[in-house]
Amino acid sequence: MDEFMKGATSRxxxxxxxxxxxxALAVAGPGTAxxxxxxxxxxxxxxGAGAAGTAxxxxxxxxxxxxxxxxxxxxxQHWYQPGFTLVAAGLKPASYTLSDTGDWLSDGVKWxxxxxxxxxxxxxxxxTASGSRLDYDYLVVATGLSLDWxxxxxxxxxxxxxxxxxxxxxxxxxxxxxxxxMDAFTDKGGVALxxxxxxxxxxxxxxxxxxxxTDDYLRRKGRRDASQVIYAxxxxxxxxxxxxxxxxxxxxxxxxxxxxxxxxxxxxxxxxKTAHYRVPESRALAADGTVTVTPEREVKIGFDFTNxxxxxxxxxxxxxxxxxxxxxxxxxxxIEVDPGxxxxxxxxxxxxxxxxxxxxxxxxxxxxxxxxxxxxDHLVAELDGREGSAIYNGYTSCPMITKIxxxxxxxxxxxxxLTPSFPGVIAPLEExxxxxxxxxxxxxPTYNAMLRGKV
Amino acid sequence: MKELTFATLLAxxxxxxxxxxxxxxxxxxxxxxxxxxxxxVRDRHMSARKFLLAQLFMPLGAVAAVVFVLRMTNSALAxxxxxVDWIVLLGVAGAGAVGLxxxxxxxQSLLRPGGDSGGD
Numbered sequence: 001m002d003e004f005m006k007g008a009t010s011r012x013x014x015x016x017x018x019x020x021x022x023x024a025l026a027v028a029g030p031g032t033a034x035x036x037x038x039x040x041x042x043x044x045x046x047x048g049a050g051a052a053g054t055a056x057x058x059x060x061x062x063x064x065x066x067x068x069x070x071x072x073x074x075x076x077q078h079w080y081q082p083g084f085t086l087v088a089a090g091l092k093p094a095s096y097t098l099s100d101t102g103d104w105l106s107d108g109v110k111w112x113x114x115x116x117x118x119x120x121x122x123x124x125x126x127x128t129a130s131g132s133r134l135d136y137d138y139l140v141v142a143t144g145l146s147l148d149w150x151x152x153x154x155x156x157x158x159x160x161x162x163x164x165x166x167x168x169x170x171x172x173x174x175x176x177x178x179x180x181x182m183d184a185f186t187d188k189g190g191v192a193l194x195x196x197x198x199x200x201x202x203x204x205x206x207x208x209x210x211x212x213x214t215d216d217y218l219r220r221k222g223r224r225d226a227s228q229v230i231y232a233x234x235x236x237x238x239x240x241x242x243x244x245x246x247x248x249x250x251x252x253x254x255x256x257x258x259x260x261x262x263x264x265x266x267x268x269x270x271x272x273k274t275a276h277y278r279v280p281e282s283r284a285l286a287a288d289g290t291v292t293v294t295p296e297r298e299v300k301i302g303f304d305f306t307n308x309x310x311x312x313x314x315x316x317x318x319x320x321x322x323x324x325x326x327x328x329x330x331x332x333x334x335i336e337v338d339p340g341x342x343x344x345x346x347x348x349x350x351x352x353x354x355x356x357x358x359x360x361x362x363x364x365x366x367x368x369x370x371x372x373x374x375x376x377d378h379l380v381a382e383l384d385g386r387e388g389s390a391i392y393n394g395y396t397s398c399p400m401i402t403k404i405x406x407x408x409x410x411x412x413x414x415x416x417x418l419t420p421s422f423p424g425v426i427a428p429l430e431e432x433x434x435x436x437x438x439x440x441x442x443x444x445p446t447y448n449a450m451l452r453g454k455v
Numbered sequence: 456m457k458e459l460t461f462a463t464l465l466a467x468x469x470x471x472x473x474x475x476x477x478x479x480x481x482x483x484x485x486x487x488x489x490x491x492x493x494x495x496v497r498d499r500h501m502s503a504r505k506f507l508l509a510q511l512f513m514p515l516g517a518v519a520a521v522v523f524v525l526r527m528t529n530s531a532l533a534x535x536x537x538x539v540d541w542i543v544l545l546g547v548a549g550a551g552a553v554g555l556x557x558x559x560x561x562x563q564s565l566l567r568p569g570g571d572s573g574g575d
Contacts, residue, residue, distance in 0.1 A: 433535050
């Protein structure tokens, strides 16, 4: 009886709590009034069935009647990527991030379970890996991005989990292997080495989160004093939003992290347990007006544990499609969309959602939540003979974990303005338990609801 | 989507607990509430003695709720960082206390109807 009572009441309490947390993420996202479905015979092809493509497909099936909606993705597994950090911190099993792609797609969506091999935006045709040709009236590019592991010399994914090498971005299995390596490392202590690539990347907060989490484990296990935590920043800052950067630097200082600036990872020597970096040429102006030039150099840093994050770029099929920016993010291949409407600047019947977009912010799942309704608005309006009005403001959100049990709920836009969902209630730059709760319990349900096109 | 609707909240809860468990918990909470109202109407008064015992359980309910939530979320009391954290934590404790008190009161009334005669 006692057990029953305890259970019943505490669950009730838990409900109340979850309501508060869930409310935070549930409010994110611009509104689109539910109207009568628009009748159309348009052929819409969506490339990629990740968070962006799936949410897009499910919303379009609700808004359109008679449209042919085809989603192209060869991957059978759907990955809840915001969970990778939690898996790599031993807080969730790999299965927490795994589901089947097909489970999320509503009946009105036709799934072609193949990868796209070519996109011809002039002929309006997508060719799949098996050679089938899909012609479209509208194309939504939601391929996500590619992790360029080969760009890290000497590294391969089969190293993950051994010799203190982690790579939590690679997938659920590797995130779990990264946890095994981090767990073993924090039992003993030593040098922990972190960093991020110099390219655009998804969830730019994750490298910092994982540094904080490893530090937290070292402290919990009483090994922090015997350890060194090094963060090799790719440039002169830790985070692209200046006010967040300052805050992150303050916390790094408090935690005693050793930061090396302008270090771009070039390779890993697993045997020698060293990471190789390129430090670009730098110039310093002295008070007397003399300029000191420090030439480009190679730097090696030894480690006992590291988390490798490779350069990130558009998948090859997109880079070869002619949809990329020619003069921005050269070599990375992000597609040339208008930052507000997310419509392609040269091909008006092409839209982008998610990581693939060549916009200055927005490579997170929370951004997808804001981007999907914008593309939906413009696409549906056009099919209805109107003009869309929704604008994406660059909204990006990052629950920045600073230790197990605390996080900062950081939300910002293109202009680097903080855009808190709960101004005056949840301070964005404060380490709070409630922000941790959002990451831990409210984020995944909100994400799943987004996939279903519900929220 | 900018608005937090009740339907949105339900969707989120269904995801947190799974549809079956969530609605089972809602049903249990509803049954306890109905049973509570039933005994109030049936007895036509609040029994001070039963209420006293129920109140004695309130701290237990509060502590149990807090412990449960902290355990479920890999957190500790030391993680409470700002005013909003305290408000949420007190809310959890309050809900646990009130929930358990209602349950204890209702259980007493159902198991020992008229059990008041001994005291008041």
